[in-house]
Each structure stands twice: as C-alpha cells, then as structure tokens.
Amino acid sequence: MFGVDQVKALNDLEMLVYGYVMKYPEKVRYMRIRELASEAHVSTSTILRFCKKMGCGGYTEFKLQLKEHLEHRGQVRIKDDISEVIDFLQKTCSDAFENKLEMLAEVIFNADHVFLAGSGMSGIVAKYGARYFSSMGKFCLYIDEPHYPTESRFLEHSLVIVFSVSGESRDTIGHVTRFKEQGCIILSITNTENCTIAKLSDYNIPYYVTYMRLKDYDVTTQIPAISIVERLGKKLYQYTSKGPGPI
Known part of the structure; x- marks a missing residue:
C-alpha cells in the first residue's frame, strides 16, 4: 500500500503515524482522526499531511484505501494444481x-x-x-x-x-x-x-x-x-x- 518513495518523503512526526498504522492496521481502519492523533501522539494536521503524502485527499480517503488493501490481502489464494x-x-x-x-x-x-x-x-x-x-x-x-x-x-x-x-x-x-x-x-x-x-x-x-x-x-x-x-x-x-x- 505504501510506496518506497512515499515513505522516504515522511518527516519524523509523520513516521510516527506510519509506524502506528503498520502496527495496528485493523484498528486504524475504524478510528476517527482525533483518536489516531491521540494514539500516535501527533496532531490532526500531521495526519492530514501524512495522508496527502500517501496520495490521498484526506483521512476518509486514506481509511478507504486501507480498508481495500486489508480486504484484498485477505483474498489472496494460491492454487495447488499440478x-x-x-x-x-x-x-x-x-x-x-x-x-x-x-x-x-x-x-x-x-x-x-x-x-x-x-x-x-x-x-x-x-x-x-x-x-x-x-x-x-x-x-x-x-x-x-x-x-x-x-x-x-x-x-x-x-x-x-x-x-x-x-x-x-x-x-x-x-x-x-x-x-x-x-x-x-x-x-x-x-x-x-x-x-x-x-x-x-x-x-x-x-x-x-x-x-x-x-x-x-x-x-x-x-x-x-x-x-x-x-x-x-x-x-x-x-x-x-x-x-x-x-x-
């Protein structure tokens, strides 16, 4: 979901958001922006800048992308057919x-x-x-x-x-x-x-x-x-x- 160039562009505070999302993705998909800000110990404006650097117009769009990513990850199937x-x-x-x-x-x-x-x-x-x-x-x-x-x-x-x-x-x-x-x-x-x-x-x-x-x-x-x-x-x-x- 996150590209290498996107992650490299994050500053120290935005990296805190990234680290929290990586650690608790299932939890973040249901959190409000203020809840995430409190848990990651950053401001809501930091989260909005993080979302923009991830290619999203806002926090709502970011959560939608996160939801789609998690659902797609769970649908991966490997066919065992010789x-x-x-x-x-x-x-x-x-x-x-x-x-x-x-x-x-x-x-x-x-x-x-x-x-x-x-x-x-x-x-x-x-x-x-x-x-x-x-x-x-x-x-x-x-x-x-x-x-x-x-x-x-x-x-x-x-x-x-x-x-x-x-x-x-x-x-x-x-x-x-x-x-x-x-x-x-x-x-x-x-x-x-x-x-x-x-x-x-x-x-x-x-x-x-x-x-x-x-x-x-x-x-x-x-x-x-x-x-x-x-x-x-x-x-x-x-x-x-x-x-x-x-x-």
Missing part, C-alpha cells in the same frame, strides 16, 4: 522436443564458456543449473546479481542461458543486451515465446504455465525450468564423457 506441470512433462516426451534438447546440448558443449543468468527465483534456478551442468562435465558459472559487470572482450563465443518466467525483467533484459553486444549466443528458458527476452534470444524454450503472484512476489512454479535443466544436463553428459551415445 495438472499444468504434468501436461508440460508429457509434452517433453515428444520427438520434436527431444530433438530440440539434443541440438541445444550440442550447442552447450561446443561453447567456449557457459554462463547461466537470472534474478530472484530464476536466479536460484540459474545457480542450480550451473552446478548441475558442471557436475555433468561442462564447467559453468552463474550470475544472479542484476548489476554484475559483464562487459569483457573475453566473452566472445560464449553461451548465456537465461532464465525468466515473465521474460520482461528489466535487470535480466539488461544482461541479455550486454551479452549480445559482446557476441554471445543467447538461449532463454521462459514461460512464453512472445516475451522480450525470448525475442532477443538465438534459441528459446517456452514451457507455458499459469503465472502466480503472492502480493508483490512471483511464485510461479519453477518445476518446468528445473526439468529442462536436468534433461539438458543428462544429454550434455553424452558429449562430455565418451561422445554422443546413450547414458
């Missing part, structure tokens, strides 16, 4: 998908250097992928820091495997564009093939599951991305051990 994941795993059994993984495993094997990049939950998958591929005989590094420096002439002929659910993360798009400027090949693993990161990539693997958000957080399942990593890693082992052939 049918989409099962459907994706079934699709990966097709000859077309199998052939695509075979081709990409060879691309990974032939790359001079391999980096896996992502942010947030996708950054965790990138870290896991780098560890998994390294275990299969192809040394890889991961980048999960948005501002990690990636400008280097030594990146030419490198492969960058990018993980992003939405494919629209500004930080990850920044990494992709910088890597492309260095002559890197981009392989992206995203939820759809119509996102910006997929369009910037040389290769893309979409998996198509429902987006899920909990408040400000993306909690979309990462099972398809992890599955792709493990399938690619096992096919990669065919090249890093004794050459192409069954494991």
Whole structure:
C-alpha cells in the first residue's frame, strides 16, 4: 500500500503515524482522526499531511484505501494444481522436443564458456543449473546479481542461458543486451515465446504455465525450468564423457 518513495518523503512526526498504522492496521481502519492523533501522539494536521503524502485527499480517503488493501490481502489464494506441470512433462516426451534438447546440448558443449543468468527465483534456478551442468562435465558459472559487470572482450563465443518466467525483467533484459553486444549466443528458458527476452534470444524454450503472484512476489512454479535443466544436463553428459551415445 505504501510506496518506497512515499515513505522516504515522511518527516519524523509523520513516521510516527506510519509506524502506528503498520502496527495496528485493523484498528486504524475504524478510528476517527482525533483518536489516531491521540494514539500516535501527533496532531490532526500531521495526519492530514501524512495522508496527502500517501496520495490521498484526506483521512476518509486514506481509511478507504486501507480498508481495500486489508480486504484484498485477505483474498489472496494460491492454487495447488499440478495438472499444468504434468501436461508440460508429457509434452517433453515428444520427438520434436527431444530433438530440440539434443541440438541445444550440442550447442552447450561446443561453447567456449557457459554462463547461466537470472534474478530472484530464476536466479536460484540459474545457480542450480550451473552446478548441475558442471557436475555433468561442462564447467559453468552463474550470475544472479542484476548489476554484475559483464562487459569483457573475453566473452566472445560464449553461451548465456537465461532464465525468466515473465521474460520482461528489466535487470535480466539488461544482461541479455550486454551479452549480445559482446557476441554471445543467447538461449532463454521462459514461460512464453512472445516475451522480450525470448525475442532477443538465438534459441528459446517456452514451457507455458499459469503465472502466480503472492502480493508483490512471483511464485510461479519453477518445476518446468528445473526439468529442462536436468534433461539438458543428462544429454550434455553424452558429449562430455565418451561422445554422443546413450547414458
């Protein structure tokens, strides 16, 4: 409900109001302005200035926004449905998908250097992928820091495997564009093939599951991305051990 810039704009007295509202939101929604002023040990004019900085025309509008925020927070639901994941795993059994993984495993094997990049939950998958591929005989590094420096002439002929659910993360798009400027090949693993990161990539693997958000957080399942990593890693082992052939 409160933005970072809004909170930074508060003075010391207004911070007292903010602190009280954060501690007792359910209580504040039913309080009159004088009651809140008494409890927070500030004047009613301080509360009105606080409301204005929060983007409200007055105390009544602020309480309405607070009420809507609390009611919306209580309506958050997370669907526990694995049918989409099962459907994706079934699709990966097709000859077309199998052939695509075979081709990409060879691309990974032939790359001079391999980096896996992502942010947030996708950054965790990138870290896991780098560890998994390294275990299969192809040394890889991961980048999960948005501002990690990636400008280097030594990146030419490198492969960058990018993980992003939405494919629209500004930080990850920044990494992709910088890597492309260095002559890197981009392989992206995203939820759809119509996102910006997929369009910037040389290769893309979409998996198509429902987006899920909990408040400000993306909690979309990462099972398809992890599955792709493990399938690619096992096919990669065919090249890093004794050459192409069954494991």
